[in-house]
Amino acid sequence: MTTTDRTALARASYAAFAAGDRDAVEGLLHHDLVFSAPPDVGIDRAAWFDRCWPGAGTLTGFAFVRLREIPGDEVLVTYECTRADGTRFRNTEILGFDGDRIRTIEVYFGWDLD
Numbered sequence: 001m002t003t004t005d006r007t008a009l010a011r012a013s014y015a016a017f018a019a020g021d022r023d024a025v026e027g028l029l030h031h032d033l034v035f036s037a038p039p040d041v042g043i044d045r046a047a048w049f050d051r052c053w054p055g056a057g058t059l060t061g062f063a064f065v066r067l068r069e070i071p072g073d074e075v076l077v078t079y080e081c082t083r084a085d086g087t088r089f090r091n092t093e094i095l096g097f098d099g100d101r102i103r104t105i106e107v108y109f110g111w112d113l114d
Contacts, residue, residue, distance in 0.1 A: 006097050007067050010075045013095075013102060014064075020057025030101035037107035048105075058084050065090070073097045080113060088113040 009028060016024035033045040040051055059081050066078040078092040089112050096104030 006069050006073070006075045006095075006100075009097070009100060009102070010067060010077055010095050011064070014062040014077075014079065017056050018059045018061050022053070022056070025053075025056070028102055030098050030103040032098075033103060033105070035105045035107075038109060060084065066092070070094075078110075086114075 013025060013028045016022075016028065029045060029048075031045065033048060035043050035045075035048045035052070040047070043051065060083070062079040062081050064077065064079050066076055068076055070076045073096060075095045075097070076092070077095060078090065080088055080090045082088045090110035092108045092110060094104075094106040095102050096106075
């Protein structure tokens, strides 16, 4: 994988989150990560691990509807995901990269599919 294969890096980050593989996620996130979602705008890496990481390993996987590089060193991702209880949901995210590390994550919540 090259540093310009950002879609592969994005895919790896979602697979690691689904598996609960914190070491892999740690290696993919920039030390100056900024995460934004409606309830948490502009939180840092430590806050992301506090607020978002507890959900890691509770999903059965991500099915990508969109996964493509866009201008500005970003990857646009829309996925459908299945929770451990079998319910599904859809979200869109924009991942911003600094080299081969994810530096920004913007989450736009979708809806439940079931």
